[in-house]
Amino acid sequence: xxxxxxxxxxxxxxxxxxxxxxxxxxxxxxxxxxxxxxxxxxxxxxxxxxxxxxxxxxxxxxxxxxxxxxxxxxxxxxxxxxxxxxxxxxxxxxxxxxxxxxxxxxxxxxxxxxxxxxxxxxxxxxxxxxxxxxxxxxxxxxxxxxxxxxxxxxxxxxxxxxxxxxxxxxxxxxxxxxxxxxxxxxxxxxxxxxxxxxxxxxxxxxxxxxxxxxxxxxxxxxxxxxxxxxxxx
Amino acid sequence: xxxxxxxxxxxxxxxxxxxxxxxxxxxxxxxxxxxxxxxxxxxxxxxxxxxxxxxxxxxxxxxxxxxxxxxxxxxxxxxxxxxxxxxxxxxxxxxxxxxxxxxxxxxxxxxxxxxxxxxxxxxxxxxxxxxxxxxxxxxxxxxxxxxxxxxxxxxxxxxxxxxxxxxxxxxxxxxxxxxxxxxxxxxxxxxxxxxxxxxxxxxxxxxxxxxxxxxxxxxxxxxxxxxxxxxxxxxxxxxxxxxxxxxxxxxxxxxxxxxxxxxxxxxxxxxxxxxxxxxxxxxxxxxxxxxxxxxxxxxxxxxxxxxxxxxxxxxxxxxxxxxxxxxxxxxxxxxxxxxxxxxxxxxxxxxxxxxxxxxxxxxxxxxxxxxxxxxxxxxxxxxxxxxxxxxxxxxxxxxxx
Ligand SMILES: Nc1ncnc2c1ncn2[C@@H]1O[C@H](COP(=O)(O)OP(=O)(O)OP(=O)(O)O)[C@@H](O)[C@H]1O
Ligand SMILES: [Mg+2]
Numbered sequence: 134x135x136x137x138x139x140x141x142x143x144x145x146x147x148x149x150x151x152x153x154x155x156x157x158x159x160x161x162x163x164x165x166x167x168x169x170x171x172x173x174x175x176x177x178x179x180x181x182x183x184x185x186x187x188x189x190x191x192x193x194x195x196x197x198x199x200x201x202x203x204x205x206x207x208x209x210x211x212x213x214x215x216x217x218x219x220x221x222x223x224x225x226x227x228x229x230x231x232x233x234x235x236x237x238x239x240x241x242x243x244x245x246x247x248x249x250x251x252x253x254x255x256x257x258x259x260x261x262x263x264x265x266x267x268x269x270x271x272x273x274x275x276x277x278x279x280x281x282x283x284x285x286x287x288x289x290x291x292x293x294x295x296x297x298x299x300x301x302x303x304x305x306x307x308x309x310x311x312x313x314x315x316x317x318x319x320x321x322x323x324x325x326x327x328x329x330x331x332x333x334x335x336x337x338x339x340x341x342x343x344x345x346x347x348x349x350x351x352x353x354x355x356x357x358x359x360x361x362x363x364x365x366x
Numbered sequence: 367x368x369x370x371x372x373x374x375x376x377x378x379x380x381x382x383x384x385x386x387x388x389x390x391x392x393x394x395x396x397x398x399x400x401x402x403x404x405x406x407x408x409x410x411x412x413x414x415x416x417x418x419x420x421x422x423x424x425x426x427x428x429x430x431x432x433x434x435x436x437x438x439x440x441x442x443x444x445x446x447x448x449x450x451x452x453x454x455x456x457x458x459x460x461x462x463x464x465x466x467x468x469x470x471x472x473x474x475x476x477x478x479x480x481x482x483x484x485x486x487x488x489x490x491x492x493x494x495x496x497x498x499x500x501x502x503x504x505x506x507x508x509x510x511x512x513x514x515x516x517x518x519x520x521x522x523x524x525x526x527x528x529x530x531x532x533x534x535x536x537x538x539x540x541x542x543x544x545x546x547x548x549x550x551x552x553x554x555x556x557x558x559x560x561x562x563x564x565x566x567x568x569x570x571x572x573x574x575x576x577x578x579x580x581x582x583x584x585x586x587x588x589x590x591x592x593x594x595x596x597x598x599x600x601x602x603x604x605x606x607x608x609x610x611x612x613x614x615x616x617x618x619x620x621x622x623x624x625x626x627x628x629x630x631x632x633x634x635x636x637x638x639x640x641x642x643x644x645x646x647x648x649x650x651x652x653x654x655x656x657x658x659x660x661x662x663x664x665x666x667x668x669x670x671x672x673x674x675x676x677x678x679x680x681x682x683x684x685x686x687x688x689x690x691x692x693x694x695x696x697x698x699x700x701x702x703x704x705x706x707x708x709x710x711x712x713x714x715x716x717x718x719x720x721x722x723x724x725x726x727x728x729x730x731x732x733x734x735x736x737x738x739x740x741x742x743x744x745x746x747x748x749x750x751x752x753x754x755x756x757x758x759x760x761x762x763x764x765x766x767x
Contacts, residue, residue, distance in 0.1 A: 187761045190680075192679075192680055192759065192760040192761040192764070193759050193760075193761045193762075194759070212684075212685060213684045213685070213686070216679065216682055216683065216684045216685070217682070217684070219680065219681070219682040219760075220681070220682025220683075221682070223682075225680055225681070227764075231673075231676075231677050231680070231764060232677075233674060233677060235381040235382070236377075236381065240377070244678070244681055245681045245682055247370050247373070247374065248370070248678075248681070248682050248683045248684075248687060249682070250370065292681065293681075296682075
């Protein structure tokens with residue numbers, strides 16, 4: 134694989150809180166993610182997986198260290214620049230879906246396009262295409278309350294990929310789903326990785342899910358313990 | 367960008383109808399109460415002014431004795447004589463019209479109906495002094511006045527109670543046992559602060575003196591001051607003239623009093639103005655309370671919506687865009703609430719004003735102030751909590767419970 138990682142972390146630390154209650158969640162992460170890779174992040178609870186994902190997703194900032202995205206320093210960007218980075222290059226899928234309530238699937242999926250300033254027609258076409266990709270075309274006018282957990286997560290994935298991001302970050306995307314739905318989601322992510330060329334980073338606790346990945350990163354106590362090439366590699 | 371924001375704002379309002387309604391409600395109540403209260407207060411002030419002006423502007427009332435009562439102990443001060451009237455007419459400058467008045471109360475009878483009322487004996491000048499108009503029929507003719515003929519002009523209350531539906535002009539009725547012919551009906555003057563001003567029968571003074579009071583004394587003289595002259599100057603010369611005529615010794619107290627109706631008018635107007643101010647203050651407090659309500663709902667809703675803000679930030683919205691959406695939402699809701707409040711106040715004032723017997727007066731300034739104030743509260747308290755939320759890291763906003 135080309136040694137030109139899309140994401141590169143060096144000595145990234147994260148400290149929560151201050152003074153006596155300060156807690157170091159990340160103790161110096163070094164990690165390279167190659168373009169087009171499908172990475173599973175594993176590790177015990179509290180090992181810093183989510184913290185790392187949030188930093189990679191530009192939802193949070195590291196306390197120290199460098200974060201290169203496509204060779205550019207991210208840790209020095211300001212809030213608005215990070216927002217634009219999220220808008221342009223990143224898609225994030227949460228364990229808890231985080232869809233807007235009382236808002237239809239299509240409107241949820243269209244939301245990132247709205248912020249990108251796309252017109253109504255483009256929004257509709259791209260939104261429907263994304264919903265089609267996750268197999269929910271016929272459910273476009275349902276609100277989250279009218280969808281199952283698996284369907285909600287697929288809407289969330291559609292929202293994350295509707296902008297054709299370079300990187301899709303998913304923090305325990307199957308954590309709230311039964312194994313059958315989980316496999317569907319994994320197949321969807323695999324498809325997006327293979328056929329749409331999206332780099333996928335996914336946190337999971339389950340070996341079955343990690344088996345879909347090409348690379349498996351093991352976290353322990355705020356450090357990367359080891360990196361394995363997975364079964365799918 | 368603005369189009370997007372507006373789309374988002376309207377979507378949010380539409381999707382959260384109850385929340386939007388509650389936010390708006392605070393503004394509606396605040397605006398409606400302050401505007402209707404002040405509007406009705408202004409109406410009441412205007413009504414009082416109107417009644418006062420019906421007294422006749424710049425009229426001096428000359429009565430025997432001190433003050434409204436006829437003085438304390440001692441002999442009753444004498445009434446005025448016809449010569450006093452002539453003297454005022456001829457010697458006083460700045461006088462537009464002078465009318466003598468004698469009063470007597472009695473019962474009027476017409477075909478089996480009877481009605482007890484007040485008889486005013488005066489001259490046609492009275493109509494000029496008091497700005498009374500004859501709605502139907504005519505005033506006294508000079509020869510009727512001169513001869514003290516048995517003719518009368520009746521007020522509307524007398525007409526209603528005595529003649530019911532019948533046309534009174536030309537009919538003969540009996541007043542205090544004496545027959546007289548109705549020659550006119552006075553234009554309605556309404557329920558003044560001084561009793562029913564339409565419950566009167568006006569007759570030539572000579573008739574009243576001859577048949578009812580039995581002498582030629584005049585109990586009251588009304589002097590209308592010419593607009594070109596200063597009322598207090600005319601009042602001073604009237605007082606001087608009367609002291610002279612009534613032989614009041616230098617240093618002794620007047621045995622008559624001159625009352626400027628403008629004084630009553632000023633006093634009453636002052637009182638109602640204070641009343642309006644008090645009502646306005648109460649209303650302002652309700653607006654403030656309404657404002658605090660808006661503030662609360664806005665604060666709660668923003669706290670509630672911090673997660674929403676987090677989601678928007680996470681999918682790539684810039685803080686500015688999220689804030690703009692909240693600002694537009696706040697402006698739309700506040701203005702909507704303000705407009706509904708104004709409309710409600712309008713409806714309420716128009717409906718209540720007649721019940722209170724006050725005119726409806728639309729005050730642009732009050733409407734503007736109430737609207738702007740509540741809109742400002744809505745916007746400020748919709749915007750600032752949202753600003754705090756949008757300043758969070760997206761992940762912290764998302765974690766918000
Ligand atoms: N906002 C926060 N404030 C304080 N401490 C935090 C915060 N977020 C995470 N931590 C702590 O940092 C450590 C790492 O948390 P993180 O969520 O990254 O773990 P994780 O590997 O995702 O665990 P899990 O598998 O349970 O999701 C934990 O000990 C956690 O308690
Ligand atoms: Mg986690």
